[in-house]
Amino acid sequence: MTAGLQLREQLVGWWTPEEAPDVDDVGQYLEAADAGETAGRPLNFELTLSTPDVERLIDDLSAPLDVNGTLAIGGLLDDATAVAGAVMQLVVPDDAVDPDVQHMRYHLPLPEAGLHVDGFKVLTEGDLTQLWGASTTLYVTVHRGGPDGAIVGRGVARIDPARFAHQLGTIEITGEDRELRRLALLARFGAAFFGALWDDYGTVIHRSTRLRRNSQPRGHRQLDVPQREVIGYRTADGNDLRLTRYRGGDRGPVVLVHGMGANPLTYTLDTIQPNLLEYLVAHRFDVWLQEWRGSTVLPTALTQFDGDAVARFDHPAAEAAIRDATGRRDIHWVTHCVGSMTWMMAVLGGWTTPASVVFSQVGAHPVAPTLTKLKVGVWAPNILRALGVKLLTTDSYDDESRGARIFDQLLRFHPVPRDERCDSAVCRRLAFIYGIAMHHAAVDEATHESLHELFGVTDLTMMAHLARCARAERLVTADGADAYLPHVERAKLPMTFVSGAHNLVWVPESTRRDYEWLVSELGPDGFTRVVLKQHGHQDTFMGAEAYEQAFPAVLDHLARAGC
Secondary structure, eight states: OOOEEEEEEEEEEEEEEOOOOOOSOHHHHHHHHHHHHHHTOEEEEEEEEEESOHHHHHHOTTSOEEEEEEEEETTTEEEEEEOOSEEEEEEEOOOSSOTTOEEEEEEEEETTTTEEEEEEEEEOSBOHHHHHHHHHEEEEEEEESSTTSOEEEEEEEEOOHHHHHHHHTTOEEESOOOHHHHHHHHHHHHHHHHHHHHTTBSSSSSOOBOBOTTOOOOOOOOOSSOOOEEEEEEOTTSOEEEEEEEEOOSEEEEEEEOOTTOOTHHHHOTTSSSOHHHHHHHTTEEEEEEEOTTOTTSGGGGSOOOHHHIIIIIHHHHHHHHHHHHOOSOOEEEEETHHHHHHHHHHHTTSOOOSEEEEESOSSOOOOOHHHHHHHHTTHHHHHHHTTOOEEEOOOBTTOOHHHHHHHHHGGGSOOOGGGOOSBHHHHHHHHHTSBOSOGGGSOHHHHTTHHHHOOEEEHHHHHHHHHHHHHTSOOOTTOOOOSGGGGGGGOSOEEEEEETTOBSSOTHHHHHHHHHHHHHHOSTTEEEEEETTOOSTHHHHSTTHHHHHHHHHHHHHHHTTO
16 A cells, blocks of 8 residues: 655635736736735635655656645635645646746636636745745636636735644645654655755755865864873763863963863864963963863763763863862863853752853853744754654765755755855754854854864753753753752852853853842852853854953953962
8 A cells, every 4th residue: 555645735815807818927926916905805725735655756746646625716706615626736847938947836626616726836046035935925827617718817825934834734644554654755755845946945045065075184283382181081980081281381270161062172273373272371371171971072972961960970070180180179160051051060069169160151041042942842852862863963074875965955944044144064053953053253264164173973862951951941950850050059159151142052141140140149259241242152262353352251250260
């Protein structure tokens, strides 16, 4: 038994009676619709599209779908009238003038009324901003009798965004009881249909540029720092992690902590000069780089873990190792993103006793932008885990599988603010997984092209924990318990909260709530908040001019902390 496909479609619009012949210009339809709206002549389509053989449709998108439903044509058919023997074609390359133009075709007989309605949507080359209008705008001609009969009128019907969102949910595979088989067929149909649209849309701008697997590695400049010392440390739950030390002087120690799916290049990238490591070394600090289990250059990045484990095991073990190596208890920490969240967990959990902490972008109150809220609201990480996905990666290579290429193309539909759009598939994967990772105006081209060096795999167990925190807009355990914020008294130490004004991973409201919470609970002494007007998220420490704003904010914090 073959599997089929079914979806529903509702379009509304306006029409005008006219007998003028077709002049092959959509303007003719738009003018008729405008006149019909003024005169109050509505169009209403309630249609169900189906095929008993979805695999045939996947192989040939011009294969006809059966159409059932009703049409209402104000002033002509005021009551909804059933179609009979109607068909629709998803993609038809039938334009006689321009071979780059394709159509969606509707042939809708209304035998009870003695009418026939033809409709078409126009698919032509353009960018993704044009795709919405093209795929949801139906140009309509009403004939007397059959498709070759006299023209009665013209108009335009459209799908509005609210209906479109609902109608996407009506797409279903029929005649197949096996859930995994239904999901596989639905994915194949989506790849085939949207693949046809990808050939046309998004190719003028907003391309998908992937990395070349066998390209020559870029040249690196020599950092202006002392010889590094690499020190391994082991956590109580058996993970081997790494610290790297640069003895710039006797101030400190100061430890730099990366975020999730990242690594210490956040602070050591050679495309900016100076980077934060060089800046602190120049100010005579004993600088350390902590790699916790999420570091993309450690094998532990490929394992499954949550923020509770990082806070309970990784950070205390790093603190103990540095104290053993230096004989110092007053260790200062500069943390970023999930590194900040897990260090706040470690402090509030009572597992660490830092001398001071800089929290970059977020601390105890992760507030996400609207799009991220929508993703976590539908439990997206949990859904991916249920489907067997354990890891996501920001890397995108030119020789990847067809599925990976389809994923990159799908991300071209992922909303990105106009000022943050670019051609990089890596950048769009970052936006999908975390949010807009950087304010593009703040980074230079060399840094933007090096993003794949800074990021990599992300495990979905951690992402599910972060999603739970984002929904609560406060730190909670992986199972949702409110185990951290009740211990606010443990946060009585010098803290500086830094936000980029353009941050679209954790919005600046995150650090505002942290600062106000601590001042309210513990008083103002020791707490500072800084908002960097020209920065976003990751570019706080790797922006082309980070040394002018962000780095001095770190230096000021260390001075206030007596370091």
